[in-house]
Amino acid sequence: MIKAVHEQITELGIKVDANNVQTYIENSRDFYIWPITTTHSYQQKLRVTYIDFGMTKKLWDAWEKGDSFVELQSDAEEMHRWWKKAFEVSELSHTPQGRREIILSAPGWNSIVARGKTCGLQLHRYNLESFTEQEKDILERLATVFEQSYTRFLDLQKAEAQAREAIKQASLDRVRGEIASMRSAADLELITPLIFRELTILGVPFIRCGVFIIQEKEEIIEAYLSSPDGNSLGALRLPFQVSEFTSQSVEAWRKGLVYRQHWNKEDFIQWIKQLMEQDQIQDSNTYQGSAAPPESLDLHFVPFTQGMLYVGAVRPLSEDEIELVQSLANAFSIAFARYEDFVKLEQAKAEAESAMSELKATQSQLIQQEKLASLGQLTAGIAHEIKNPLNFVNNFSDLSRELIDEVFEELENLEASATKEEIIAILQDVQSNLTKVHEHGTRADSIVTSMLQHSRASGSKREPKAFNPLVKEFVNLSFHGMRAGKAPINVDIDLQLDPAVAEVNLISEDFSRVILNLCNNGFDAMREKTLGGLEPYLPKLTVTTALQKDKVILSIGDNGGGIPEEIRDKILQPFFTTKKGTDGTGLGLSITNDIIKAHGGQLDIQSQPGKTIFQIQLTL
Numbered sequence: 001m002i003k004a005v006h007e008q009i010t011e012l013g014i015k016v017d018a019n020n021v022q023t024y025i026e027n028s029r030d031f032y033i034w035p036i037t038t039t040h041s042y043q044q045k046l047r048v049t050y051i052d053f054g055m056t057k058k059l060w061d062a063w064e065k066g067d068s069f070v071e072l073q074s075d076a077e078e079m080h081r082w083w084k085k086a087f088e089v090s091e092l093s094h095t096p097q098g099r100r101e102i103i104l105s106a107p108g109w110n111s112i113v114a115r116g117k118t119c120g121l122q123l124h125r126y127n128l129e130s131f132t133e134q135e136k137d138i139l140e141r142l143a144t145v146f147e148q149s150y151t152r153f154l155d156l157q158k159a160e161a162q163a164r165e166a167i168k169q170a171s172l173d174r175v176r177g178e179i180a181s182m183r184s185a186a187d188l189e190l191i192t193p194l195i196f197r198e199l200t201i202l203g204v205p206f207i208r209c210g211v212f213i214i215q216e217k218e219e220i221i222e223a224y225l226s227s228p229d230g231n232s233l234g235a236l237r238l239p240f241q242v243s244e245f246t247s248q249s250v251e252a253w254r255k256g257l258v259y260r261q262h263w264n265k266e267d268f269i270q271w272i273k274q275l276m277e278q279d280q281i282q283d284s285n286t287y288q289g290s291a292a293p294p295e296s297l298d299l300h301f302v303p304f305t306q307g308m309l310y311v312g313a314v315r316p317l318s319e320d321e322i323e324l325v326q327s328l329a330n331a332f333s334i335a336f337a338r339y340e341d342f343v344k345l346e347q348a349k350a351e352a353e354s355a356m357s358e359l360k361a362t363q364s365q366l367i368q369q370e371k372l373a374s375l376g377q378l379t380a381g382i383a384h385e386i387k388n389p390l391n392f393v394n395n396f397s398d399l400s401r402e403l404i405d406e407v408f409e410e411l412e413n414l415e416a417s418a419t420k421e422e423i424i425a426i427l428q429d430v431q432s433n434l435t436k437v438h439e440h441g442t443r444a445d446s447i448v449t450s451m452l453q454h455s456r457a458s459g460s461k462r463e464p465k466a467f468n469p470l471v472k473e474f475v476n477l478s479f480h481g482m483r484a485g486k487a488p489i490n491v492d493i494d495l496q497l498d499p500a501v502a503e504v505n506l507i508s509e510d511f512s513r514v515i516l517n518l519c520n521n522g523f524d525a526m527r528e529k530t531l532g533g534l535e536p537y538l539p540k541l542t543v544t545t546a547l548q549k550d551k552v553i554l555s556i557g558d559n560g561g562g563i564p565e566e567i568r569d570k571i572l573q574p575f576f577t578t579k580k581g582t583d584g585t586g587l588g589l590s591i592t593n594d595i596i597k598a599h600g601g602q603l604d605i606q607s608q609p610g611k612t613i614f615q616i617q618l619t620l
Contacts, residue, residue, distance in 0.1 A: 116150075
């Protein structure tokens with residue numbers, strides 16, 4: 001553009017020694033120039049530093065006044081003084097020595113400047129010959145046209161920058177999206193074709209590329225490389241110290257620096273041989289394909305959090321190109337971090353599932369062991385409880401047999417007068433023994449019957465049943481059964497049944513046993529206190545029902561002696577009983593608790609000296 005301006009000025013017959021295009025820096029008195037002379041075409045941008053005298057001061061003084069056109073003149077002394085300073089402090093120091101000599105030997109300086117909003121044009125004469133009015137008018141018109149062209153150029157440049165940014169952003173989004181969809185180590189082999197494609201779209205000049213994932217703990221580089229045609233070579237696992245090249249690249253990564261290295265053809269071939277010797281690749285075609293080894297290869301390793309993005313090119317990449325690669329590396333890093341998080345999550349999930357499987361297996365074993373332990377405890381209880389009455393049966397049977405033998409002996413001496421009385425006494429003993437045999441046989445039968453009740457599964461279904469009438473019926477049944485049995489006692493029955501309690505889903509034949517067992521247990525406790533107490537005592541059984549939100553509460557309390565604290569944890573165990581002799585099997589409360597649990601309920605026991613309450617909670 002500056003060359004076209006110079007040619008136009010020359011064609012118009014305006015004599016100049018040099019001219020330049022100026023562009024201005026926001027919030028600065030410095031400005032850029034693109035100079036061209038009759039003998040030199042610099043074709044480069046130079047920054048002119050503001051100097052507080054001479055040309056730069058005169059220009060800024062005029063511009064601050066609002067002048068868009070300025071004419072500058074300087075004698076040789078002032079001109080030389082300004083240029084010498086400019087050669088020291090600004091990029092005009094790049095002026096060739098021959099050109100400097102021409103400037104510093106000039107007799108003076110004459111210059112005109114036409115300034116627009118974004119740029120301006122300046123013409124120089126290294127003498128004191130002034131520009132004509134016509135020449136000044138031409139410069140102003142040229143400056144106006146140039147301003148318009150330059151504005152369009154800036155708009156186009158801005159549009160191109162926006163387009164590049166859009167392409168860049170789309171590329172980064174594709175990288176994030178595709179890597180985020182990766183779920184396994186096999187998916188990582190898709191990395192290099194992806195990077196190859198996006199580098200091509202971004203316009204980065206390269207012939208090879210890849211990704212180095214650095215495993216710091218293992219001191220291994222996982223290299224995913226592409227062939228020159230963009231295909232994946234698979235993963236290479238390179239130890240940090242396998243070569244000076246790998247160790248230096250890792251060191252640069254640790255410092256967050258771009259690592260560069262240049263290879264010639266021999267270096268490249270040597271690298272392939274090294275990979276083959278380490279069994280990383282099978283042959284050179286695996287790594288290079290059909291392409292010939294490059295005569296020159298510039299390697300660039302751009303760091304990101306988990307490793308480096310590798311770009312191989314036939315020339316060193318520019319800083320702008322490195323910046324593009326860095327943005328791609330950063331996008332890859334973010335997406336790869338999500339991939340790593342997913343892998344860790346999958347591993348944690350697998351470990352949790354494995355732990356859960358082990359836990360379930362262990363839980364199953366514990367349940368089985370608990371069942372076996374319970375079975376063993378039940379078996380021991382059965383053996384112990386049945387053995388006691390059977391011992392009585394056997395002992396009294398043996399004794400009865402001996403007494404019968406004695407009867408036969410006495411019969412042989414029947415003639416003696418005393419023999420009849422002895423026979424009668426023996427038979428009376430036999431009768432007593434047989435009574436004991438029957439008693440303990442009956443107890444063994446009772447134990448077996450209770451065991452069958454304890455272990456059987458009810459075949460009945462739960463059905464709505466009027467709760468209060470059921471409770472009243474079986475409390476009375478238990479009371480009358482106690483009165484008809486041995487050792488009856490007088491008991492005051494206090495029924496406090498809440499009318500709000502309606503129907504409850506029950507297996508009535510099972511739940512009736514709960515009421516009977518708890519009432520019988522209370523009668524037994526009060527009977528024991530009646531027999532052992534010296535103070536006046538009135539037994540009382542209190543039965544209440546209540547409705548609390550979605551629960552029905554049944555409480556059966558007695559004012560007997562209470563349950564000693566040391567046995568409260570045992571009373572629900574099968575065969576545990578505090579009753580003496582053949583009075584109890586120790587299964588009543590155990591059966592009761594099982595039936596309540598089968599109904600989805602809960603049994604709570606509250607006891608203190610002189611008071612015991614069995615409370616049942618059933619969910620409606």
